[in-house]
Amino acid sequence: MIDSASALVFDHVDFSFGQRSVLSDVSLQVAHGEFLALIGPNGGGKSTLVKLSLGLLKPDRGEVRVLGLTPDQARPRLGYVPQFATFRRDFPLSVRETVLHGRLGLRAWWRPLTPQDHEAATQAMAATDVQDLATRPIANLSGGQLQRVLIARALATEPELLLLDEPTAHVDTRAEHDLFGLLARLRERMAIVMVSHDVGLVSRHVDRIACLNLTLTCHTAMPLAPGVLENLYGMPVRLIDHGDRAALEGVL
């Protein structure tokens, strides 16, 4: 059942925080080059699933395999973009220096940076369209720019699997739209798993949507069958499509 050809495999995984069960019997396979969106209500276990993939958490039962390896072994080949910036925005660091941090862990830490490191950083910045900001301190960036820098940092590791935890939570619609364009271009080179809250926008770009609320159900792209979202969120939900932007609205 464990398939080494897959980028990410969850095999009957259970996870709980103390008494509270967060994931129950979750099985999932993400192929190389696949773009999967993970949606679900808050507290449904989305971030937990990402943390299990990174090896930051260990499953109670079942197995997680990443690129055919354990998460710890595969970690140098993973790219990760956190939900909240886990650093201080006012830290005195330029965009280029930040992106170069993605090159850590590929070789022994005491080795100096090589021309390849700089080249990879330059390419990552070009891919996310932040090369013009290379010398800017990160403190001077807008939310959308910072988000692209964080993705560039993850890309600088030249990952085979890119994990993004709600990358659009703190940016405006325009930046969100650009981000999907960027990810669509990247998927030729890597598998992408993205946690999102925006079902409408996500569905236009991804191969598959996985709905997570304790258990996991997968759906191949749009349109989602009627009732799927209602079951997931436990309340009436309607998709609103205004022009090129679709949004999910909960009606309480």
Added chain:
Amino acid sequence: MNFIEALWAHEFLRVALAAGLLAALASGVIGTLVVVKRITFMAGGIAHAVLGGMGVAHWLGSSPLTGASVAAVLAALLLGWITRRGGEREDMLIGALWAVGMSVGIVAIAHTPGYSTDLMSYLLGNLLMVSHEHVTAMAWLVGLMLLAVFVFWRPLVATTFDEEFARLRGLPTLAIELGLLVTVALAVVMLVQAVGLVLVMALLTLPAATALLLSGSIGWVMVLAATIAAGEIVLGLGVAFETNTPAGAVIVLCSAVVYLLALTGQRMRRRRVT
């Protein structure tokens, strides 16, 4: 005799100046890390635990430097461990360590027979009383510290900036963070003896905070902070000498004025832009 002439004439002033410049180097490098990592309060806790260590060492009849170093390293490891565990009212525990360290020192000093060194000299320090040997020891420690920061530069900056990301890239972040805290602790020990507790807090914060207003790159912030601290220490020493005022306090006030000027300058520049 003005300060410049006095420098030529008096050996002790040159020693004080050397100690001050070494302290400035430490303040630039370590202070910058303390300020960007927001561990000023933790450094304060360590500094006051140092006083406890010195007192106990006096009472036991051993060298205060040993006592101070042991107390500083223990305090640093304790605080590092508390922070890693997270949640447990970290600030309260630091405050408690602060008070307990100081009280242990005062109790120990009070019960040490024949011990007469003025406690004030540990609080505000006396740069003018620093010995030749102490300056040599300071030079070694500062040299080692700069070497360590240079060798560990990338992992150190990455961990200080974003611990979770650094951990995911396979860096031993716990070891790096504890190493940083121990280095801060040793810097504090060195600085307390030369310039006193109060000036340690000032040197670890104000020059770096000023430099942060001027540059957005951590390497430059360190260089700038060290330069600013050196200028402030020379200025403070000069003013203290000419006006017969305690040097430590004058240096603190100089640093505060420079910081306020830099802050005002930045605000005015920003207003002009918008």
